[in-house]
Every structure is written in structure tokens, then in C-alpha cells.
Amino acid sequence: MTSIPEPLPGARRAGVPADARRRREFSVFSGLSHVALAIWALMVIVPILWTFLSSFKTNTEIFGDPLTMPADYSFAAFGRAWDKAHIGTYMINSVIVVFFSTAGTMLFGSMAAYVLARYKFFGNRFIYFAFVSGMAFPVFLALVPLFFVVKNLGLLGTHTGVILVYIAYSLPFTIFFLAAFFKTLPTSVAEAAFIDGCSHTRTFFSIMVPMAKPGLISITIFNVLGQWNQYLLPIVLLPGNVEDKWLLTQGIANISTSAGYQADWASLFAALTMAILPVLIIYIIFQRQIQAGLTAGAVK
Amino acid sequence: MRQGKYPFIVGFLAVPVILYAVFVIGPYAQAFYIAMTNWRGITANPQFIGFENFTRLFEDEVFWQAVRHHGLLLLALPILVIAIALFFSFMLNVAGGSKGGTMTGVKGSAFYKVVFFFPQLLAVALVAVLFQSIYRPDQNGVLNGFLALVGIEPVGWLTNPNLALWSIIGVMVWQAVGFYVVLFSAGMSSIPRDVYEAAALDGAGRFRLFFSITLPLLWDTLQVAWVYLGIAAFDAFAIVQVLSVDRGGPDGSTTVLPLEIWRNAFTYSKFGYASAMGVALFFLTLTFAVLTLRVTRRERIEF
Numbered sequence: 071m072t073s074i075p076e077p078l079p080g081a082r083r084a085g086v087p088a089d090a091r092r093r094r095e096f097s098v099f100s101g102l103s104h105v106a107l108a109i110w111a112l113m114v115i116v117p118i119l120w121t122f123l124s125s126f127k128t129n130t131e132i133f134g135d136p137l138t139m140p141a142d143y144s145f146a147a148f149g150r151a152w153d154k155a156h157i158g159t160y161m162i163n164s165v166i167v168v169f170f171s172t173a174g175t176m177l178f179g180s181m182a183a184y185v186l187a188r189y190k191f192f193g194n195r196f197i198y199f200a201f202v203s204g205m206a207f208p209v210f211l212a213l214v215p216l217f218f219v220v221k222n223l224g225l226l227g228t229h230t231g232v233i234l235v236y237i238a239y240s241l242p243f244t245i246f247f248l249a250a251f252f253k254t255l256p257t258s259v260a261e262a263a264f265i266d267g268c269s270h271t272r273t274f275f276s277i278m279v280p281m282a283k284p285g286l287i288s289i290t291i292f293n294v295l296g297q298w299n300q301y302l303l304p305i306v307l308l309p310g311n312v313e314d315k316w317l318l319t320q321g322i323a324n325i326s327t328s329a330g331y332q333a334d335w336a337s338l339f340a341a342l343t344m345a346i347l348p349v350l351i352i353y354i355i356f357q358r359q360i361q362a363g364l365t366a367g368a369v370k
Numbered sequence: 371m372r373q374g375k376y377p378f379i380v381g382f383l384a385v386p387v388i389l390y391a392v393f394v395i396g397p398y399a400q401a402f403y404i405a406m407t408n409w410r411g412i413t414a415n416p417q418f419i420g421f422e423n424f425t426r427l428f429e430d431e432v433f434w435q436a437v438r439h440h441g442l443l444l445l446a447l448p449i450l451v452i453a454i455a456l457f458f459s460f461m462l463n464v465a466g467g468s469k470g471g472t473m474t475g476v477k478g479s480a481f482y483k484v485v486f487f488f489p490q491l492l493a494v495a496l497v498a499v500l501f502q503s504i505y506r507p508d509q510n511g512v513l514n515g516f517l518a519l520v521g522i523e524p525v526g527w528l529t530n531p532n533l534a535l536w537s538i539i540g541v542m543v544w545q546a547v548g549f550y551v552v553l554f555s556a557g558m559s560s561i562p563r564d565v566y567e568a569a570a571l572d573g574a575g576r577f578r579l580f581f582s583i584t585l586p587l588l589w590d591t592l593q594v595a596w597v598y599l600g601i602a603a604f605d606a607f608a609i610v611q612v613l614s615v616d617r618g619g620p621d622g623s624t625t626v627l628p629l630e631i632w633r634n635a636f637t638y639s640k641f642g643y644a645s646a647m648g649v650a651l652f653f654l655t656l657t658f659a660v661l662t663l664r665v666t667r668r669e670r671i672e673f
Contacts, residue, residue, distance in 0.1 A: 107476070120503075136515035181382040185378075185382045191379055206659065211652045212401055214641045241390050241394075299495075301611075302632075326502060345496055361552050
């Protein structure tokens with residue numbers, strides 16, 4: 071094993087002048103790249119911070135110089151956004167929908183993935199490829215017929231309809247990912263369970279699921295975020311006549327597109343803040359798991 | 371009692387397969403048929419009209435406008451995001467040199483990685499709402515406010531037809547870079563440090579390390595990134611629908627196919643025509659995916 075003591079992988083064998091020149095180039099380059107990193111960090115932080123601050127501003131302040139601080143910090147806009155702009159309702163709706171759709175996706179996705187990964191039967195490959203090929207189709211192709219399928223089932227404008235559609239469209243990736251994961255688990259533990267008289271179902275829930283926990287956590291994070299951030303499906307499946315059923319993304323987008331100069335802009339920013347802040351807090355606590363969960367699909 | 375194998379298999383597969391067949395396979399299959407009907411409105415009886423929708427589509431200026439925008443997105447989005455993300459992830463993982471036996475990034479790497487990734491977690495619709503104020507065309511927009519500090523006149527980021535699509539691409543890049551920094555970082559950290567050390571001993575500088583070691587060994591990850599960003603370039607629905615002026619404007623200068631599909635279906639009730647656009651979008655996406663995988667195929671470097 072070799073190890074280099076010096077911090078920069080500079081040229082050891084080169085003559086002294088060349089070495090010095092390279093070092094100088096490095097320090098210029100390194101300085102510039104620090105500036106670039108800092109600028110990008112500011113580009114991420116400033117718009118978000120600005121949104122938070124704007125929820126404390128008055129309409130006059132919002133339409134004034136964008137680079138001033140709010141005059142006083144009152145939470146009135148948050149209250150108005152929560153009640154009058156219905157952000158409270160939208161947020162609760164989103165929580166309900168994402169809770170049931172993620173739970174359903176994980177339950178049905180892991181059941182199907184397990185059977186497809188570990189059991190040989192006629193049609194296994196066919197069903198597996200039918201699920202996996204769903205990843206290749208743009209959802210916009212199915213948009214019109216999907217709308218009518220949901221409508222004909224009487225589920226248009228209901229949370230049940232949205233939940234079922236979310237589950238169905240999350241299955242391809244969930245099954246693709248989890249089937250690969252179940253295949254890597256050792257077979258000996260399940261075999262021992264069978265010998266002890268454990269049923270297939272019990273083996274799955276009490277032995278395989280706990281063993282697959284890391285994979286299940288990654289894909290749960292992936293699905294929670296994907297479904298929480300959905301915009302297209304809510305605006306199609308929860309149309310304008312069921313405003314009390316709307317979800318957070320669609321509610322906030324609607325406030326912003328329908329708001330004119332007379333509108334209550336502070337409460338729009340308060341709404342955005344209330345939507346961003348929980349995500350930020352959860353991210354700060356679970357950043358490692360979240361980064362791993364979201365990139366899991368791409369690394370495979 | 372031990373249950374039989376087949377009842378178990380059927381029991382586990384029944385619900386997911388039924389859900390998937392009803393809400394995914396069924397609609398996809400029907401879309402190809404609906405694309406060949408003149409279905410308009412909810413009560414009208416759709417008639418089979420063959421490829422008429424497609425003939426009309428190919429004469430539709432809006433369709434070609436949207437396709438050209440996808441072409442631009444398909445070039446600009448992957449090139450910008452991958453270039454910026456590669457630069458940052460190299461700085462954050464390798465450029466700090468070898469310390470304590472591993473390659474490290476520059477100072478503050480962990481902090482930058484956390485910050486850069488955050489926009490990825492936000493819903494595109496929310497990001498679009500946020501950038502409406504950033505891009506506001508008068509001197510009170512955030513971006514124009516900064517420009518005013520250095521004495522530049524307010525720019526119509528979203529109202530100037532020549533600039534609007536680039537402004538939207540800017541937001542897409544802003545949101546995507548962090549994800550690819552993390553993705554490339556994962557790839558870079560799996561490159562053994564011996565390889566870097568050997569190259570460094572031979573006198574390779576940071577630029578050389580990047581182009582001769584990092585880039586070739588990261589090829590698989592880059593390919594995945596290119597496919598992901600390409601697929602994103604064929605979407606762009608939420609960002610354009612919420613952020614752009616007049617949903618795809620001004621004068622259609624930011625419109626994309628998904629937006630036109632949605633508009634034709636749910637504003638004009640032209641269900642047949644919207645589905646024909648959907649079929650066109652499907653074939654465009656498919657062509658892109660197949661071409662990318664063929665063109666970028668290389669021998670895998672094992673290490």
C-alpha cells in the first residue's frame with residue numbers, strides 16, 4: 071500500500087520550478103472553485119430564505135425593493151394562509167393521501183416483488199416484465215384514458231382514486247428495485263423457517279421483510295417524496311369542483327396563478343414557507359438516508 | 371398448517387396485478403386506439419378516423435414548436451447539469467488530495483453536498499411558484515433587484531420570448547444539479563484511491579486526474595445521468611405550466627408536448643388529438659432512450 075503524505079497530489083518527480091508553477095496554478099484554480107461552490111450554495115439558499123422572509127412582509131414591502139428586510143415579524147400571514155387560503159386543508163389532504171398511497175405501494179409492491187423474485191411459476195417472467203416496462207412509458211400517454219377509467223369507476227374527485235392511481239404508477243419502480251433486493255437475500259433462513267412449519271405468508275412478513283429493511287427504507291423515502299411532490303395527477307384527478315379535496319402542490323400553484331396584484335402575497339409566501347419548512351427539517355435530520363434513497367435507483 | 375405454493379402466489383399477486391392492469395396497462399393500451407378516433411367531449415360517440423390525427427399533428431405549428439423546445443431541452447439540460455455537477459463533485463470528492471489514505475474534497479465538502487441537494491426534494495410546482503417572484507420582470511424581482519445594484523436595467527426573464535425558455539431551463543438546472551453531485555460523488559468514491567495515487571506519483575495534476583481517471587471510470591454513471599436528464603427533458607410539464615407566462619407563453623415560446631397534451635385534453639376536450647400527441651411523445655422518448663443506450667455503449671471498465 072502506498073500513501074502520499076503531501077496534501078496536494080502535486081508532482082514529486084518534476085523539477086522545482088515546474089513544481090512551483092503547478093502549485094501556483096493550483097491555488098488560482100482552487101480559489102476560483104471555492105468561489106464557484108460558494109456562489110452555487112448562495113444560489114440555493116437565497117431564494118429559499120427570501121421566500122421565508124417575504125411571508126413577514128406587507129404587500130407594499132413585497133412590491134418594493136426586493137432586497138430589504140421585513141419591517142416587523144408577525145405571523146399573521148401564516149394564519150391567513152392556513153385558514154383563508156385553505157393551506158391547512160390542502161396539507162392535511164396531502165398527508166392523508168401520501169400516507170395511504172405509500173403504505174399501499176410498499177405493501178403491494180413488496181408482496182409482488184417477493185413472489186416474482188423468489189418463486190418459480192408459469193408467467194413469472196411475463197408479469198415481471200409487464201411491471202418493469204411500465205417505467206419506460208411517459209404518463210402523459212395514458213392521461214386521457216386514465217381520466218376516464220377513474221371517472222367511470224366513480225372515483226374522480228376522490229382521494230381513493232388518487233391513492234389507487236399513485237399506488238399503480240409507483241409499482242413498476244418499487245417492484246424493479248425490491249425484486250433485485252429480495253434476490254440478494256440468502257435462501258437458507260427462509261428454508262429453515264419452512265422446515266419449522268412456517269407458512270409462506272408468515273415467512274414473508276416475519277422473516278423476509280425484516281431482512282429487507284434497508285431496501286424497504288430507501289424505496290419508502292423515494293415513494294413518499296415522489297408522491298408528495300406530484301402535481302400532474304392531482305390537477306387531472308381532483309378537478310376544480312372539489313376544491314376541498316385538493317392537495318398541497320396544486321393548491322399553492324393555484325393561489326399563485328390566480329393571484330393578481332390585489333392578492334394577499336404575504337400569505338402566498340407563508341404558504342410556500344409552510345410547504346418547504348417541513349421538508350427542510352426532515353431533510354436535515356435524515357439527509358443521509360434521503361440522499362441514499364433518492365439515488366438508489368440510479369446507482370443500481 | 372402449511373399453505374400451498376400456488377394459492378400463496380395468487381394471493382400475493384392478485385391486488386398489485388389488478389391495480390396495475392386497471393390503472394396502468396389498460397390506459398396505455400387504450401391510448402393508442404383513442405389516438406385514432408375523433409373523440410371530443412364526454413358524450414360524443416368517438417369515430418375511428420385512422421391516422422387523421424397524426425396528419426393534422428404534423429401540420430400543427432404548435433406541435434413542431436413544442437418538439438423544437440424538447441430538442442433544445444434535450445441538448446441544454448444534460449450538458450449544463452452534467453458539466454456543473456461533474457465539476458462540483460470532483461471538487462467535493464477528489465480535489466482536496468489524498469489525506470489519511472483516502473481522496474478527499476476541498477474544505478466544507480459535507481456542507482456543500484447537503485445544501486446543493488436540497489432543491490431536489492422540493493415539488494417542481496412549488497419551485498415554479500418560488501421562481502415567479504425571482505424572475506419578476508419589473509425592478510422588484512429578486513434577480514432584477516441584484517442586477518439593479520450593478521446598474522443593469524430590469525430583464526423580462528419570462529416575458530421576453532427569446533429568453534423565457536432559457537429562464538425555465540435555468541430553474542431546471544438549479545433544481546437538478548445537487549442530485550447529480552450526490553450521484554457522481556457516489557460513483558467517484560467507489561474509484562479506488564490507488565488509481566489516483568499511481569497517477570499522482572506519475573505527476574498528474576488535478577486536470578489530468580479528472581480527464582484521465584475520474585471521467586472514464588465514471589462512464590456508467592454518466593450514461594444513467596444522461597438518460598435521466600433526457601427523460602426529464604421530455605417532461606417539464608409542471609415547471610412550464612406554473613412558471614411560464616400564459617402556460618407555455620409568451621406566444622408559445624416555452625410550450626412543451628406534455629403541456630399541449632394536457633391542454634388539448636382538459637381545456638379543449640380534444641381527447642383523440644391529445645392521445646395522438648401522447649403517442650408521438652412516447653415514440654420520441656423511446657427513440658431517445660434506444661439511441662442513447664446504443665451510442666454511449668462502451669466496454670465496461672472493471673476495477
